[in-house]
Amino acid sequence: MLDKAVQLFWKQGYEKTSMQDLVDFMGIHRRSIYDTFGDKHALYMKALKRYESTQNKKLRLLVERQEPVKELIRRFLESSIEKDGEPQGCFIVNSGVELGVLDPEVASLVEDSYSNTEKMLYHLVQTGQQRGELRASLEPEAISHYLMNAWLGLRTMVKTATEQRKLTSVIHTILNTLD
Incomplete structure (x- = not known):
């Protein structure tokens, strides 16, 4: 039942979803x-927390896979553009854009989610450097900020981009910064 609320809020947003729509x-x-x-x-908050937990x-x-770090980052970025019958974009990003400045509870959940993702990216960059897969001269904190920003951009861009090739090109360019 909660998963249905996730789908509806994700597709329509908070303001455009009425109680009758939910019913x-x-x-x-x-x-x-x-x-x-x-x-x-x-x-809405329970739905947002469910989505965040699932993500x-x-x-x-993904991070626990024993694959090269750059491949894990590629898969991470590609997860933003895979549709799988779900609404476009990201429910967390959509919520931050729609309600982040208006609703402190939403803003806090979104910020925590972003922070957790950024920590995971930081860990991936450090792991890649320790394994010799990524340049040692990369600054892990700056790169994790960059990757987070790029990922958020992709999660927003997917809502309007009609060309899959364009999104794939963006991912390729992002990954080239790690070479």
């Missing part, structure tokens, strides 16, 4: 939504 899409009574999740904002799990599984 219709989730297939439950309005009273059940209130009894189970609380108000619309509480349901973190995917990232952890």
